[in-house]
Amino acid sequence: MQKIIRVLDTTLRDGEQTPGVHLDIHEKVCIAQGLEALGVATIEAGFPASSPGDAAAVRAIAKVVRKTEVAALSRCVGRDIDVAGKALRDASCPVMHLVIGTSDIHMEHKLGMSRAKLVDTIAESVRHARRWTDTVQFSLEDATRSDPIFLRQCAQTAVEAGATRINIADTVGCMMPDAFGPMIFDMNQFLGPDIVVSAHCHNDMGLATANALAAVKAGARQIECTINGIGERAGNTALEEIAVILALKGVGETGIRLDQLCALSARVAEMTNVAVQPNRAIVGANAFTHSSGIHQDGILKAAENYQFVAPELVGKAGHDFVLTARSGRNAVTHVARSRGHVISEVDQDRIYAEFVRFADTVPGAVDGDDLDAIVGRVIGKAPVLAT
Ligand code: KIV
Numbered sequence: 001m002q003k004i005i006r007v008l009d010t011t012l013r014d015g016e017q018t019p020g021v022h023l024d025i026h027e028k029v030c031i032a033q034g035l036e037a038l039g040v041a042t043i044e045a046g047f048p049a050s051s052p053g054d055a056a057a058v059r060a061i062a063k064v065v066r067k068t069e070v071a072a073l074s075r076c077v078g079r080d081i082d083v084a085g086k087a088l089r090d091a092s093c094p095v096m097h098l099v100i101g102t103s104d105i106h107m108e109h110k111l112g113m114s115r116a117k118l119v120d121t122i123a124e125s126v127r128h129a130r131r132w133t134d135t136v137q138f139s140l141e142d143a144t145r146s147d148p149i150f151l152r153q154c155a156q157t158a159v160e161a162g163a164t165r166i167n168i169a170d171t172v173g174c175m176m177p178d179a180f181g182p183m184i185f186d187m188n189q190f191l192g193p194d195i196v197v198s199a200h201c202h203n204d205m206g207l208a209t210a211n212a213l214a215a216v217k218a219g220a221r222q223i224e225c226t227i228n229g230i231g232e233r234a235g236n237t238a239l240e241e242i243a244v245i246l247a248l249k250g251v252g253e254t255g256i257r258l259d260q261l262c263a264l265s266a267r268v269a270e271m272t273n274v275a276v277q278p279n280r281a282i283v284g285a286n287a288f289t290h291s292s293g294i295h296q297d298g299i300l301k302a303a304e305n306y307q308f309v310a311p312e313l314v315g316k317a318g319h320d321f322v323l324t325a326r327s328g329r330n331a332v333t334h335v336a337r338s339r340g341h342v343i344s345e346v347d348q349d350r351i352y353a354e355f356v357r358f359a360d361t362v363p364g365a366v367d368g369d370d371l372d373a374i375v376g377r378v379i380g381k382a383p384v385l386a387t
Pocket residue numbers: 014073099139140141142167169170171172200202
């Protein structure tokens with residue numbers, strides 16, 4: 001049996017911390033509904049104490065999302081916890097998510113707290129949060145730069161005060177998978193099977209997804225991620241990447257409806273105004289687009305020649321071809337035929353020769369209208385089907 005891996009989506013919280021992004025309440029509710037349909041275990045809806053607008057958005061999401069957990073982030077500050085608790089009041093499955101920095105860097109330069117004071121604050125805050133919800137997740141911020149012995153003490157304190165999930169945050173994205181895995185393994189062993197160990201990875205060195213994967217392999221039972229990998233600075237683990245990896249590589253079962261990934265990615269890109277990089281895995285415009293003649297010919301013979309991830313699996317209608325001077329004869333004929341041209345075997349070479357001559361003169365791809373004109377010039381007929 002495959003391991004069950006919980007997906008906590010933080011598009012609406014860490015994702016909204018993407019520089020320049022602001023979602024209004026309607027957009028947040030719309031994305032939350034998409035996340036519920038996608039099958040995430042928990043939707044982190046926001047950080048209510050950060051603004052009245054965010055508190056209102058968390059409240060609105062808590063009202064409409066009925067089957068999925070809704071989490072709200074809070075600092076370890078009594079009044080913030082109360083604002084988060086109130087925002088979650090209507091949630092059917094509320095989760096209070098508390099966070100505090102545990103590294104010496106954070107304690108000294110940000111919080112101005114001693115280790116002893118930090119431990120007391122953790123205990124007091126978790127107990128306070130438990131007055132609002134039974135499910136409290138505690139995040140050890142900057143865990144990956146914290147003293148491992150002290151990190152254990154912080155986690156144990158949170159658990160003894162009533163937290164059931166401990167989130168290990170690679171806040172500055174400084175980890176390598178071969179170090180992150182053992183760190184998660186240790187924490188898992190230390191806390192035992194009743195506590196869910198979670199991983200929250202940032203992408204500062206492009207390793208967020210690799211680190212999340214290492215965490216799952218080492219025993220993490222929850223991963224935190226965002227649609228399109230958006231988030232603070234270089235972003236977070238991309239939900240679409242880790243969900244597809246875990247499914248296709250048989251590492252774990254997330255319950256994510258993979259066939260909804262591309263549509264939700266597009267919705268998030270449109271609402272956040274953060275375009276998806278074309279070569280991005282799974283959801284990029286080029287992820288299933290084949291360009292070279294050798295690849296196009298291979299795809300026409302059998303898609304698995306050049307596709308490991310099937311486009312249909314993630315909600316794409318199919319693969320695409322882009323026609324450039326690197327394209328081959330078979331692809332040019334295939335695209336022309338799919339545009340309604342009737343092309344005999346003997347015309348193929350002439351059309352292809354004319355196509356290459358033209359393609360060498362244009363800076364980008366040859367579009368459909370240009371291809372129609374080329375075919376028309378060579379065989380003197382218009383396509384028989386409208387496309
Ligand atoms: O990056 C981080 O440490 C966070 C925490 C709130 C989990 O986003």
